[in-house]
Amino acid sequence: MRAPGFWSSPKGPRDWRARLLSPLGALYARATARRLAAGARIDLPVPVICVGNINAGGTGKTPTVMAVVDRLRDAHHDPHIVSRGYGGTLEGPIEVIPARHRAGDVGDEPLLLSAFARTWVAQDRAAGAQAAVKAGATVVVLDDGFQNPSLAYDLSIVVVDAETGFGNGLCLPAGPLREPPHIGLARADLLLSIGSESAQTTFANTPLPTGLPHIRAQLAPLQTGMDWTDTPLIAFAGLGRPEKNFDTLRTLGAMLLRTEALADHQPLSQAFLTRLEAQARATGAQLVTTEKDAVRLPASFRAKVITLPVRLAFEDAGTLDAALKALPSP
Numbered sequence: 001m002r003a004p005g006f007w008s009s010p011k012g013p014r015d016w017r018a019r020l021l022s023p024l025g026a027l028y029a030r031a032t033a034r035r036l037a038a039g040a041r042i043d044l045p046v047p048v049i050c051v052g053n054i055n056a057g058g059t060g061k062t063p064t065v066m067a068v069v070d071r072l073r074d075a076h077h078d079p080h081i082v083s084r085g086y087g088g089t090l091e092g093p094i095e096v097i098p099a100r101h102r103a104g105d106v107g108d109e110p111l112l113l114s115a116f117a118r119t120w121v122a123q124d125r126a127a128g129a130q131a132a133v134k135a136g137a138t139v140v141v142l143d144d145g146f147q148n149p150s151l152a153y154d155l156s157i158v159v160v161d162a163e164t165g166f167g168n169g170l171c172l173p174a175g176p177l178r179e180p181p182h183i184g185l186a187r188a189d190l191l192l193s194i195g196s197e198s199a200q201t202t203f204a205n206t207p208l209p210t211g212l213p214h215i216r217a218q219l220a221p222l223q224t225g226m227d228w229t230d231t232p233l234i235a236f237a238g239l240g241r242p243e244k245n246f247d248t249l250r251t252l253g254a255m256l257l258r259t260e261a262l263a264d265h266q267p268l269s270q271a272f273l274t275r276l277e278a279q280a281r282a283t284g285a286q287l288v289t290t291e292k293d294a295v296r297l298p299a300s301f302r303a304k305v306i307t308l309p310v311r312l313a314f315e316d317a318g319t320l321d322a323a324l325k326a327l328p329s330p
């Protein structure tokens with residue numbers, strides 16, 4: 001599902017569609033608050049970090065989890081990742097084994113993250129975290145779960161797209177939010193905004209709670225030795241905002257002959273892939289996609305597609321590193 005345009009309309013909550021749906025948004029916000037208040041949070045014997053968001057949809061949680069586990073490993077931790085496994089059929093708790101599992105089993109994000117740290121899929125996040133601890137995790141990193149009341153968190157990082165911010169400020173379906181920002185951010189330990197310098201400048205006007213540490217970063221292409229200059233490409237991406245991937249390719253100098261913006265986690269049908277392959281052959285173009293989309297490709301098709309890997313580049317990671325260093329020892 002693509003986000004409706006009125007969620008980010010310049011008219012904000014005054015847009016007639018937002019006003020019409022705002023009573024449902026208020027009900028959604030109250031339901032979230034009740035669920036969080038009713039939770040009996042479980043304390044684990046190791047630190048638990050939640051990388052979540054207030055917005056529905058993609059904000060950059062996956063590259064944030066990658067960055068966090070890399071820093072934890074540098075600090076001599078053995079981090080394990082726990083995810084709900086959106087888009088997968090397995091309920092878990094089960095450890096993601098790339099040689100055994102497909103995206104349809106465990107979801108695309110857990111399959112991608114399993115290359116960075118041991119990763120568990122569990123519909124019951126507490127059960128998944130407990131399985132990770134039993135398997136030797138010295139710290140558990142939750143991919144999403146900021147609105148889940150099952151576990152006590154030692155560090156909560158809320159991720160936001162600096163370009164879209166908190167949209168019109170309303171909750172689903174009137175706006176893009178899972179809960180009002182002033183309520184959600186009051187529970188956060190760190191706020192991470194991801195976007196270009198201009199987007200960060202715009203986001204800086206967003207009212208934020210006093211004393212909430214704010215970290216800024218942007219997604220930067222990983223240097224792989226690939227020369228993208230004037231390379232004819234057909235690009236496809238299924239992200240919260242696929243256009244960001246296409247803009248990055250253009251910034252690198254690539255020549256995009258065609259782009260296919262897919263919904264987040266959208267299945268890649270054989271008919272779709274066959275059409276792309278035919279278009280690439282007819283135009284002499286190379287197919288390219290994101291790392292997350294690549295894990296959903298059939299094994300027989302992966303050699304036909306290259307990926308554009310991106311990683312977080314922090315403006316100043318000192319605040320994040322200090323927060324990780326301050327975690328309680330297991």
